[in-house]
Amino acid sequence: MSPSFEHEFTFKLPAPPERVYRALTDPAELRHWFAEHAEVEPRVGGAYRFWGKATLGAPREPGRDQVLTALEPGRELRFSWTIQGVPTEVNYTLQSGEGPDACSLVIRHAVRGQLPFRQPRHVIDDLWRIHTGNLKDHLREGIQLTLPDFSSNAPEVRASIEIAAPPAKVYRALLVPELMNRWLFGAARVDAERGEISYGWNYTCEGRSVAGGPTRILEKVENERLVTDWTDWRGEPDKPMTRVTWLLEPLAEGRHTRVTVIHDRFELPVDRSDYQQGWAGFLRHLGKVATDAS
Numbered sequence: 001m002s003p004s005f006e007h008e009f010t011f012k013l014p015a016p017p018e019r020v021y022r023a024l025t026d027p028a029e030l031r032h033w034f035a036e037h038a039e040v041e042p043r044v045g046g047a048y049r050f051w052g053k054a055t056l057g058a059p060r061e062p063g064r065d066q067v068l069t070a071l072e073p074g075r076e077l078r079f080s081w082t083i084q085g086v087p088t089e090v091n092y093t094l095q096s097g098e099g100p101d102a103c104s105l106v107i108r109h110a111v112r113g114q115l116p117f118r119q120p121r122h123v124i125d126d127l128w129r130i131h132t133g134n135l136k137d138h139l140r141e142g143i144q145l146t147l148p149d150f151s152s153n154a155p156e157v158r159a160s161i162e163i164a165a166p167p168a169k170v171y172r173a174l175l176v177p178e179l180m181n182r183w184l185f186g187a188a189r190v191d192a193e194r195g196e197i198s199y200g201w202n203y204t205c206e207g208r209s210v211a212g213g214p215t216r217i218l219e220k221v222e223n224e225r226l227v228t229d230w231t232d233w234r235g236e237p238d239k240p241m242t243r244v245t246w247l248l249e250p251l252a253e254g255r256h257t258r259v260t261v262i263h264d265r266f267e268l269p270v271d272r273s274d275y276q277q278g279w280a281g282f283l284r285h286l287g288k289v290a291t292d293a294s
Contacts, residue, residue: 003114007124009107011132015139017094017103021074023138024092033138033145034131037062044071048079056127056270057084058151086113105132117268122234129274137277146276148269156264157275161283165290167223167248167257173290174226174246183285184213192217197228210235214244224248230263233273240267257290259283 013020023029030038036052039062049062063082069089070078078091089110097103109124117123130148137143149155163170173179180188180199187200199213212235214228226246232239243265249258261279266272 003120004110004112005121006108006110007121007128008109009125009128009132011105011107011128011136012097013103013105013132013136013139014101015103016101017096018074019139020094020103020105020135021077023135024077029138033134033147036147042068042071042073044068048077053149053151054147056123056150058149083111084116086111086115088112105135107132119236122236123268123270126270126273130270130272130276133274133277148272150269152269154264155266155269155272156262157272157279158260158262159276159279159283160258160260161280161287162251163257163259163287163290164255165257165287165293166254167250169293170248170257170259170286170290171223171226173286173293175220179289179293183282183289186213192220205234208235218243240265242266242271259286 023033025040025042027038027040030040030050034054035050036054037050039047039049041047046068047066048068049066051059051062065080065082065087068077068079070076070091074094076091076093078089081088081090091108093106095104095106107128109128111120111124114120115123134145134147137145146158173183175190175192177188177190180186180190184199189198189200190196195217197214197217198211201212203210203212210231210233212231212233214230216229217226218229219225219227225248228244230242230244242263245262245264247260247262249260250256251258261283263272263275263279
């Protein structure tokens with residue numbers, strides 16, 4: 001199989017094309033959702049440079065070849081980008097959405113050589129899941145963003161929320177299947193005595209049957225802490241397990257709870273994929289269920 005490939009993605013965004021185009025081309029906005037450092041000269045042949053810890057490979061300076069190769073304001077832009085010595089080209093195309101405040105962003109990323117990863121297609125896929133997840137949050141405004149750190153040897157996803165319910169209610173919602181199903185949207189099974197847990201997420205990915213989520217309870221402290229393993233979401237058999245830790249902190253004299261979820265032990269920094277947005281969403285659903293739980 002040729003090491004060169006082209007990967008295409010389509011993402012729905014909560015803003016019209018002209019607003020998204022500005023987020024793709026304004027250096028200040030790029031530094032908020034995409035890269036630690038960014039420089040843009042909005043013309044064909046002009047610079048489209050980005051670098052730093054939030055860029056794959058964590059380059060310390062921009063590449064000379066990071067230039068715009070095509071530009072159609074409000075609709076399309078294309079730029080060259082060398083990733084760890086391999087030439088690539090990225091094409092953004094904006095399409096109208098179902099309403100005036102929505103659009104679709106089509107990303108085509110052409111890779112022209114062998115990237116230094118075991119699964120380069122997965123790396124590129126996860127990379128854009130990270131960036132477009134942050135772009136969506138940036139466009140919604142008021143949502144705190146976390147740029148990836150591709151220089152880290154211990155990458156993690158961390159999210160938290162304050163829930164108007166005591167720790168005991170939140171803890172039950174983490175381990176009682178009928179409550180779990182209301183915020184996980186699965187068919188949960190828990191055997192606390194044997195340390196077994198499943199969210200009942202069964203699906204197919206790349207031709208493989210996958211049982212997603214946790215399988216084992218690694219540690220539990222009632223009303224304080226729950227730690228589980230976590231399977232690779234694509235079901236790759238040689239991908240190591242990651243870990244998910246739930247921390248419950250009492251607030252307001254025990255009437256409220258600060259819930260923090262930490263997902264760590266990723267093999268590569270890019271493996272964090274769109275978990276940041278995923279865990280933030282599940283925390284919101286958990287909050288509703290725990291608040292209503294008896």
